[in-house]
Amino acid sequence: MHKAVKLLLPLLALAVSEVSGANAGELSLRQRLLEETAVETLYSVDEHTTLFTASGSKEALAALGELCRSKEASLASVDNVLKCGDAFSAEVAGRDGSYLIKSGAAEPIAYRTPSVPPYEEIETPPDGEMEGALAGIDMYQYMYALCKKGNGKAFTVISKRAGRFVRLVEASPEEAFRHLFSSGNSKDPWFFACEGETKFIVEKDYGYSPDDRGKFTFRQNRGLEWVDFMKAGDKEDLARLDSGSGRHELFAGK
Incomplete structure (x- = not known):
């Protein structure tokens, strides 16, 4: 059984891990x-x-x-x-x-935020709704650290909105983080998945009222295979989505 992880810690967290090719003794x-x-x-x-x-x-x-x-x-x-x-x-x-x-060079993982456990203390949470009121970027950092520690590869899916229509779209980690950082605690859903030696997915579900920002749900040994989203390789559809041409059809899932 995996131990439940306390998501809110009073101390600032600092995480450092090795990256292949980093010079020993040289600060990143x-x-x-x-x-x-x-x-x-x-x-x-x-x-x-x-x-x-x-x-x-x-x-x-x-x-x-x-x-x-x-x-x-x-x-x-x-x-x-x-x-x-x-x-x-x-x-x-x-x-x-x-x-x-x-x-220019790859960096070892490191972070400082009062809401995420130190890297050496990161543990897999139990399946189900996650406890603790984490902001989107803190949840991203928590899951990225967990995935990195388990030698996995991160995949992210975010919501793109046009009026009342919302479409889930695969995004690079940088694009997803920028989206979460700029949108704050948006009510729209998004997903963080880890594939490889470690496999899990975290879903931020939709908030249905102005005061409901949705909750995070963790599932081990599951990935994006059950999520209906537009893949990054769908260049034609993504181009239409970004340009606005056919946006209604794309967001309606047609």
Whole structure:
């Protein structure tokens, strides 16, 4: 029997795992950011994408400057994107003091959020409705860490809305995280699935009232095979969906 996991912890969590090819003894970009006292939260979206929030915009820029100097380079602004040579790029994530970083090299998982257990303490929750009021990005981080620890591969499905129609669409982890970050605790459903050595799925169901944001349900040894969604490889349908042509039919499932 797997132990139930307490989702809300009073302490900030820091998770670090090894990534193939990382230099022993050399701090990763994420580890360096976590050494900055102004960095309040940090999320590992995938191996190359990181979101962090500092106490303010000035503090966030200072942290990025220090990060770039650690790579013996200087930040340059190109089309509203900060670039640090080949090491990383960073763009404002839509909230004061928040930046999304794309690193050139794969990064070991690391995160800081009061709502997710430390990486070494992550355990598989029991099947059924999950306890604890987690925001979407915290649930994503929790499940991504669990999948990563189990040597699995993450898959995400999000809702795309047009008027009263909603269609489930496969998205990359980065796109899904951006969607969750920007939409907050939306009532629309989404899924996180882990495939490979570890297999599970988490469903965020639909909230039917203004105060009902839906609940999260965990199922082990299940995946996306039972979910009706538009796959990322369906280029023609996705193009129609993004352009708005035939949107009614696509969202109606025709």
